[in-house]
Amino acid sequence: MAVAAVRRLAATAPVPVFVARGGGTGLLPVELAFDARLRLVVSPRHATVLVAAGRFPGPLGVAVDRVHDQLPAPRGTLWWTADVDGDRPAALRDASVVTDADPVGSVVALHRDLCLGRIRSDAAVLADDPPNRFEGRGDHGQGGEGMMGGVPWGRPMAMTGDDRDGLALDRLPVVLGPFLPGFPNGLRVHAVLQGDVVQEAKLEVLDLGSGPRLDRLDPAAGGAQHDLRWLAEALRLAGLGALAVRAARLARAAPAPASRAALARLVRRSGLPAAWSGVGVIDGEDARARLVRRLDPSAPEGRSPGPSLERVAEVLVGQDWSDAVVTICSFDLPTDRAEAVIEAQA
Amino acid sequence: MIDVSSPSVFVHVSFWVFAAAAVLSGWRVFRTDSMVRATFLLLVSFLNVGAILLLLGGAYLGVALLFMMTVEMTVMAIFMVAFMMNPAGLNPMVMVHQPRLAAAAGWVLFGGGIVVAVWGRFPDRPLEPGRPVIVELGTELMGRSMLIFESAAVALVATMIGSVVLSSRRSRYGEAAGDDGSLPPPLDPVLGTYPTGVVPETSTDGGDGHGGDGHGGMH
Amino acid sequence: MTAQAEVWAAPLLTAGVLAAGAYVVAVLDAAVAAAVSGAGIGRSVLAGPLRRAALLVVQQPSATERPDAASWALAPALYAGLAAAGLAVIPWSASFSVADVEAGIVLWGTVESLAIVAIFLHGWSANTHQSLLAAYRFLAAGLSYLLLSMFVLIAAAIPAESLQLSRIVESQHGLWNVVRQPLGLPLFAVVALGSSTWGPLNLADGDDLSGGTTADVSGRPRLVWSGARAAMLTSFSAMAATVFLGGWQGPVLPGPAWVVLKTLVVLAALVASGHLFARVRTERFVTVCWLVLLPLAFLDLVIAGVEAL
Amino acid sequence: MLSVLASASAAFGSVLVAVFLARGWRAGKKGLWPFRAPFLGGGISETHAWSRFHARYYPMTLVFVAFEMEMMFMYPWAVVFVEEGMTAFADMGVFLGLLSLGILYAWREGAFRWQ
Known part of the structure; x- marks a missing residue:
């Protein structure tokens, strides 16, 4: 009951949006800041909706996948592009596509549906593997010997x-x-x-x-x-x-x-x-x-x-x-x- | 503020809580493997001691201890992290050097403390409540202890100058080393990607690659 | 009020004032932002903070590969607790304050320095790059502005002949410190912005580092942190109102009402500065702090001394 | 006494509330590896962020600690200032003079610059 009320309230919040700018958009997405229904945020951790704007071939697509998986649940993705036939990285495979000049309405609807549980939060697209294998080797499973050795929790120390x-x-x-x-x-x-x-x-x-x-x-x-x-x-x-x-x-x-x-x-x-x-x-x-x-x-x-x-x-x-x-x-x-x-x- | 002559049950309970917290956090300092945690656990220990001072009626002394220790431990954290190997405890390590000697020394000191606590004679002159201790402290500093106070000031200025002499880049190398803020740092051929566990031999003036004192033992 | 009631009423009062303060800060912030951006202030500024809070409640809390989990969780809590402890020393009227301790302004200094620890820990414990950079650059600024606060509060203690805040308020009878020691309030405002990492001194949570110490924080922990920042700003405003604007003193209205009014005025000014002034650069701020603001604080002390003689 | 207790409990109470809210962290501590990676704008890091961090302003922190120790004498000094009159005023002059000396020296040596 209370949870449902909080969710309804959350659904009406200005949508925190993280924008990933790819090719063919210039600085256009910056203008989204104008709309009071959205809030452009600087970290995917603060967002519910990832707006991927433009083209994402090759390594750029990998970067989008990384950022996509860093959004906390509930999360959703929108592909805002003029080129729907272009490369489609894994994160955008199930994303809804917006081709017109104004994606705000779609973003707001997506946010509302996510908060109210009408659609499922996006699943991760990258494999659930640590950056390096480390468990099971070394005195403490860090994958190496000594105080600086190994890759504790998947990364070496500097x-x-x-x-x-x-x-x-x-x-x-x-x-x-x-x-x-x-x-x-x-x-x-x-x-x-x-x-x-x-x-x-x-x-x-x-x-x-x-x-x-x-x-x-x-x-x-x-x-x-x-x-x-x-x-x-x-x-x-x-x-x-x-x-x-x-x-x-x-x-x-x-x-x-x-x-x-x-x-x-x-x-x-x-x-x-x-x-x-x-x-x-x-x-x-x-x-x-x-x-x-x-x-x-x-x-x-x-x-x-x-x-x-x-x-x-x-x-x-x-x-x-x-x-x-x-x-x-x-x-x-x-x-x-x-x-x-x-x-x-x- | 606090009636020290006849402490209430609150004071008794608070004393034991603070005392236990001080000892516990002090113990944890040597059991954690992160420099930041160790530093701030030590701070927690000091804060509890400060609270006990407050219970004893040291209105200024107690709060001053809290204040001083907080900033000093913060500065200590900067240096601990900068110079200690494995500063965040990413790999396990032990925090004590020469554990046998340390343990023996600890027990001896603890025994000494017990002896003093049980057989020592403590003054029994509780302050009457409401005595203006801070005013008295100020009068003392302006009067009889003026010389001590001023020489402390001189000593601290000497400390300031000394610390700058020892630590600032220009003081150490003089003008010859150049003071261009954006002088490019010496480059290392490889992008820091040393094989894990290998100590890069980059030693120049700054000590060896793993921060001089090689704190802590391998676990 | 009986002694027993006081024990329970005081924490409730403190917590209530801080919660209300945090809400007011959020509303003021939205209103000023709307005005500065030219959008016009709508009704949404009142509900906005609640909606955003609700969203953070339902959001999944983030995780990092290997955080110092205890410190990460405790830092926002410590920060919120410090805002409460700071507010507790503020006198609400001639006869009531939660904890009018003898060494009030020293205790306040402790709150400021522990706030530095809380903010540093919040950035450190995530074990991520941008939050770590933010924590360290904040520390440089924090260790610089802390001295300003000590000087201006000591200057305020001179005419009061006491470190107790109620005595400092009484000493302003007839002439507020903002007039008597004109440098005090602006310098204290710098400390207030720094300690709440707000506006031009938002070095810890700046957008240039993707949100700094909050770059990898989402959900309820972020809600607590944002709330604690706003609460800290509220406590600082109340302190400024007490030390420089005569606290509870004023005609007609009862004491607490004056404290609230003056606090709101300071709050509005601080929040507005956040939208009108750009973030300082750390290194330049440190230099300015030691070479310009600190001598000004010396001057403030001398003015207070000459005036008191 | 009661007031001290009250303020302590106020602080403690808000800490408890905050801890309750922050409890989410426990739940969030375990997540998928891609979720837990540090946010670098789509970039990656080879190493952990935690390191022997080069805080280039460390000479400033040492000056700060010495300075702050001196300041602790000034609180009781302020309380008796009016009572002591000129003595206290002269004392302050000496004090501030010495401190300024320390700051000037530190500034000359570039303790407040690090880039």
């Missing part, structure tokens, strides 16, 4: 490496992305972290496929629209969720210059430019400069081609991971954009 301050502490090799906040579509970072600082970094763009696109920008307003979407993503990264919603709203329609200027004023007053100053400097330009350029409605923002991935990787080395994320976000790396923007840049 090992030491030198650092510039003369200490030799643990280095963590990690593969981050592509579905992290602030990351452009398909970008993946192979990093070695020591503490919070990036010691080594390699950037890679996963195959985003080709075919029809979801995001068709108005070629006239194309640049501005894309910049507002980028701004929404950047503001969310900086903890300014409400301003991000505001930017997402403006991105949905060709905005009046006055409302863009009002947003720019709020962003300047938030201290975000100051917080980003000195971060990710390439060619004498820091993240602050890149942000300020996009805030100005009159300037031809973001038209310069981004730096090469190798140069970005160089800048990441020596930064702490939070700053590295800001750096990656600030460049708006052209991994997957609407043709309108790319033409405007050319």
Whole structure:
């Protein structure tokens, strides 16, 4: 009785959605933040619905499978794509498909059905195996000898490496992305972290496929629209969720210059430019400069081609991971954009 | 706040609860295999001792102990995790060095404590309730103990400077080592993927690959 | 109130105030967010927090490969308990407070430092990368802002000649500390935001680390954690109202009503700052804290000292 | 006494409530391996996150501990400030001067920067 009441209440909650952006969507899904019936969340652990937007060929599909299996029950998946004949990773095999411009209604319905128990929560798609075999070998089943040996609970422990301050502490090799906040579509970072600082970094763009696109920008307003979407993503990264919603709203329609200027004023007053100053400097330009350029409605923002991935990787080395994320976000790396923007840049 | 001269049943019960918790958590410090857990179990032990001080009427001393120990154990956790092998107890290990000697020393000290507790003579001068102990402490610090107080301040500044000298990068290597914040760290050819159980020989100034003191024994 | 009734009423009162406070924080947060985003404040701000809480109740709690399960479960509980312990030292009127202890502001300092432990443990115990990074960067900020709090509270204790909060309120008769020591309240607001990891100082649960210490937390544990954060913000607002805004003192209305009103004003300001100011960078915050805010706290103490002489 | 007891029980009570709510963790501790993997945005980690973590701000924490010890003298000092008058004021001057010295030195040595 009480449980049923709680479930009914939960069914009416704004739907926490985790969006995985694949190929052929650009930054379009950022605009979902505009709708009050949804809440875009930054971790699959906080979501009930996984919206996989775009194409997911090869390794990108594997990444979607991983994220899919990390959603807590009740969970459901929606494939939002213009290309239903494309690669369909395991996580999307039973997902309902949305091809129109507005998936919100389907998301809300899916959430409601999940909460009320009308449909079953998605099953896992990956095999239930630890990352490494470990049980049964070694003194304690850790799969090796000694205090640092073996692969306790399926993973080895990190090992030491030198650092510039003369200490030799643990280095963590990690593969981050592509579905992290602030990351452009398909970008993946192979990093070695020591503490919070990036010691080594390699950037890679996963195959985003080709075919029809979801995001068709108005070629006239194309640049501005894309910049507002980028701004929404950047503001969310900086903890300014409400301003991000505001930017997402403006991105949905060709905005009046006055409302863009009002947003720019709020962003300047938030201290975000100051917080980003000195971060990710390439060619004498820091993240602050890149942000300020996009805030100005009159300037031809973001038209310069981004730096090469190798140069970005160089800048990441020596930064702490939070700053590295800001750096990656600030460049708006052209991994997957609407043709309108790319033409405007050319 | 607390009538120490005639403690109520609450005070008696609380004392035994806190005392038992202090001893238990102190014991667990040496039985856990995670550095973070060990540190914070030690903190729990200290917190219970602080609570006992409060029961004894040490209004300032008790709370000050809680405050101090909390931040100090937090800082200790940073260092314990940084320098101890197997910092989170992912593999089992024992937390004691030289267990026989430690056990013997422990029993001797415990016996000494018992002797003092049973045969020692304790002062019996309970404070009357409501005495302004904090004001008296302040007056003492401003009066007779001013010199002690000020020299403590000097000693602590020396501590601050000393700790910076010992720990900061620039102090250790001077300007010659460069102070560029983003100086790339020395690279290791392999992405940290050493075969499990193998200690990489990367030793330079910072001690050997597994953090100098090689804490704990193999289980 | 009889002694026996007090024993049972006090915890209920504390828990009730905190639960109400957490709800109010969620509503205020939604309202400010709606206003800033330009969506307009609708009726949904009142029911929204309950719906989201309900969703977290039915959601499966997450797991990681090898968490420190006990610490992971206990950290939110400890955090909530600390919010309650902090609230307990706040005097509601000239005659009533749950625990008006002699060393009140030192006890408050203990609450702040234990809150640092709780937040660190919450991030540490999951054994996942982003929460670990968040825990450590929070610790750097936490160990920096803690000193500010000690200075501004000591400054407030000077005119009161006591560490007891009721005496500090009495000392503000006629002139509130917010006027007498103008630097105190803004500096304490920094500590409040840090200790609740809120808004510009949300280093522990920031979106740039996929939710930081909550990156791998779902279901009821996340509900407890979010509730505890809001409760902590409430306790801090009540403390700010007591130490800097004259606590129960005010005309016409009874004392507790003034405490609640002033607490709400501080709460609204703190919550609004969360939507108007960007998150600080850890390293820059630490530098600013030690080199700018700490000297300001010295100055606050000197002002309080000169004023008291 | 009663008030202390009450506050302790208030704290303890809320802890109990919270523990009850957090009980879900026990149930969630066992899950499928893919569910339990750390969230890295679809990426993977070769090792456990727990490690000998290089907290680069450690010189700052040492300065903090020394600083904080000194601060504990200031609470009783504040209580008698009005009573003692100029003595206490001069004392504070010495105190803050010494502390500033320590901070300035630490700053010169870069104890508050780590990148």
